[in-house]
Amino acid sequence: MKLEIIKKIREHDTIIIHRHVRPDPxxxxxxxxxxxxxxxxxxxxTVYLAGEQEESLAFLQEMDTIDDSVFHQALIIVCDTANTERIDDDRYKNGAFLIKIDHHPNVDEYGDMAWVDTNASSTCEMICDLFSEEGDVIQFSDEASRLLYAGIVGDTGRFKFSNTTKKTFYHASRLINANFDPTDLYDAMYETSLPLLRLKGYVLSEVEIRESGAGVVYLTKDILEKFNVDSKEAAGIVNAFSTLKGIKSWVFFVEEPDVIRVRLRSKGPEIHKLAxxxxxxxxxMASGASVTTWDETKEFLVELDQLCANYNN
Known part of the structure; x- marks a missing residue:
């Protein structure tokens, strides 16, 4: 499959690369x-990056402006996106050939060609694997190394999460030899604002720990306005109490104008089916979902409690 993807890249003069909405590193x-x-x-x-600009991640890369006419003869590659509803920029449908590269469970089987590896720590690790097929002929530039290293660091929680493997460390060790400053990269990735820091303090004081071992945080519009933090920024503190002794899984319910975002994490029970x-x-161990009413959050918690209660370490 990897060699087939490389072959398609060689065959096309124009390539447009997409990823999911609300992007992470x-x-x-x-x-x-x-x-x-x-x-x-x-x-x-000629290679383009499609999708809305995410200002909080502009230190990684900025997106391109792409004319509609460019898509028709282009190879489209969608990275790190499990389902079509989450692909940023729906013009991905207008390309000549579509490839999916992802490490999430393959729920939505889209594309003319799909490479899905749920054992990979990150899609960045998969991109390293993809080009490693070509051996030493392929050059990893300093900038490519910086970008791929950032993605691996982000999705492994700085190599703390259980998805970190020997292969992860192998690729990370190769990437970090490039000419970029990992300390500067960490600083940019994990820098926080004073409003977000204060919201984190609120979360730590208000988190509800249920008998099942589930943790619950409610971030209503009023609370977000009080701390002057938007829902995207709030996602940055979802692991605020991940080291709490005895916690099995936790959920943040984050209210937006038309939906309540469900940010779900786990230290044991598998939560993606619930999401x-x-x-x-x-x-x-890390999923997201959405509901439309606070009553639905109660239903969600009933099921999360059952997952946690039935889980044995």
């Missing part, structure tokens, strides 16, 4: 890292 790192690798090793190709039941999905 792995989404942009894999998207932009792939662009850098293609441009370095196949310099005659799928509520318009979402993700990884067994």
């Amino acid at each position: 792995d989404a942009i790192g894999s998207q932009a890292g792939l662009k850098e690798l293609i441009k370095t090793n196949y310099p005659n190709k 799928e039941k509520y318009n979402g999905g993700g990884h067994p």
